[in-house]
Amino acid sequence: RAMLHMKMCPEALEAFAAAREVSQRSRDKRDEARAVGGAASAQHYMGQYEESLTMQLEQRRLLREVLEASAPTPRASDREKYAKVCGKVGAGLCAVGRFEEAVEVLESHALDCEQEGALRGAMLARGTLCMALVELDRTDEALTCANAQMDFAQRLNDLDGMAAASGSLGALQLKRRNLGDALDAFKRQLSIYQQLGDSEGLSVASTNVSNVLRALGRFQECLEMHSMDIKMARQAGDARMQCMAHRAKANVLVSMGQHESAIQQLEYAQKCIEHINGLASELQAGHDLIADVLEAMGRTEDAMAERQRAAGGRVASSRPKARRRGSAYVPRRRASSNADGCKQS
DSSP states (O other): OHHHHTTOHHHHHHHHHHHHHHHHHTTOHHHHHHHHHHHHHHHHHTTOHHHHHHHHHHHHHHHHHHHHHTTTSOOHHHHHHHHHHHHHHHHHHHHTTOHHHHHHHHHHHHHHHHHHTOHHHHHHHHHHHHHHHHHTTOHHHHHHHHHHHHHHHHHHTOHHHHHHHHHHHHHHHHHTTOHHHHHHHHHHHHHHHHHHTOHHHHHHHHHHHHHHHHHTTOHHHHHHHHHHHHHHHHHHTOHHHHHHHHHHHHHHHHHTTOHHHHHHHHHHHHHHHTTSTTOHHHHHHHHHHHHHHHHHTTOHHHHHHHHHHHTTTSOOOOOOOOOOOOTTSSSOOOOOSSOOOOOOO
């Protein structure tokens, strides 16, 4: 876990695999579940979302066996852990685009949390459920979830939860093309993260605001906002957030038709993270973003060369359509040419 905290993800993955082997020999399913959960976190951080989901499902299976073995009086801590993992499974399903399955898991999970009085779990579940429903165009149900998410956050006096709920409401209004309401919600989210001093939240919230401003044609405001984000991330020494801000600025420049400047921003973004271990998939995504802009400029040979460079000399397979990082999902790490989203608590 220390390695994971230090972003040494490949090393952490090996350590969790070793921990699982030890727990299997001792037949301790609780410890095995912990090791599997750690591996899922490392894989998610490395952008291996399918593999992370597989580990989350395995962790849920192990914890269910622990609960069944201790029935009818399971430990409260085991029940709490199982509930948390169910929420992570729902978020993991969203991360890979399996929204129908996510809704089924999250609806059940949210109801269980509410019945047990676990308001924080209910708040998180409703937020992720909201964004899954938005993706399925079930906006009326999504609005009910977003309002419930905000209610739970206010009852808990949880500022981070209120910011996530504001993000959910903003994403919902953006889906409905109510740009004024979406902008108000995202500005509330930005204000809360400023109050908290949350650098990642600030980066995501400012991108949300920028996306709405871009839709309104207010490009100069977007550029000024992302330039400030880059400066703040640099001062904080946060290379990942600096990368995200450069990519967000590139999105705006593409919308303005300034493709060369956009490529320059994307190259800056690559330099920010190329020295960080365990981010190969994110670097790959960055090359793909540059290739996308080159293709938009009609420079197809340069775009192909960029994809080949990213794939180590092999032609890269077409990347999947990027999903939004909404309060919908987990704190999602996949880079996307549409870098909008609402940070999930």
